[in-house]
Amino acid sequence: xxxxxxxxxxxxLLLGLGxxxxxxPFETGTPDDSPNRHLEKQSPATxxxxxxxxxxxxxxxxxxxxxxxxxxxxxxxxxxxxxxxxAQECGPGKNPxxxxxxxxxxxxxxxxxxxxxxxCGAH
Numbered sequence: 001x002x003x004x005x006x007x008x009x010x011x012x013l014l015l016g017l018g019x020x021x022x023x024x025p026f027e028t029g030t031p032d033d034s035p036n037r038h039l040e041k042q043s044p045a046t047x048x049x050x051x052x053x054x055x056x057x058x059x060x061x062x063x064x065x066x067x068x069x070x071x072x073x074x075x076x077x078x079x080x081x082x083x084x085x086x087a088q089e090c091g092p093g094k095n096p097x098x099x100x101x102x103x104x105x106x107x108x109x110x111x112x113x114x115x116x117x118x119x120c121g122a123h
Contacts, residue, residue, distance in 0.1 A: 025072035025082045027089045028107055030117055068096060069117045071108035082116055090120035097121075 068089045072082050086096035096118035104115035 023073050023076035023111055025070050025077045025085045025112065027085055028069050028071045028115065030067040030069040031104075031107055067099060067117050067119055069107065069115050071104075071112040071115055073112045074114060077112075083118075086116070086118040086120075090118070094120040 068086050070082050070085045070089075072085075083096060087094075090096050097120075099117045099119050101114065101116040103113050105113055108115050
């Protein structure tokens with residue numbers, strides 16, 4: 001019986017280590033922290049209001065002023081990986097600058113609970 005428990009424990013450990021690739025950082029929508037946020041519907045894809053979405057798509061808003069958020073886990077991601085995801089979302093020639101970093105289980109899943117929000121083109 002003790003041998004079976006060891007085998008099961010080793011199997012669970014191997015599954016856990018194999019799933020580490022599933023915890024890679026990824027881009028997520030940036031929530032709007034304005035006081036009227038609850039009055040406006042937000043896009044599930046971007047986390048912005050419809051007005052913000054349409055302005056960004058129409059290029060009425062400078063793309064460097066639209067924030068980029070990345071969900072990640074400190075246990076499985078390095079700061080370089082998180083910055084690389086933000087840099088990819090910002091585009092070439094626009095360095096991401098960190099605005100805020102906090103636990104956010106509303107915008108990020110349980111296994112990647114930290115949301116880092118960047119602004120593109122920051123110096």
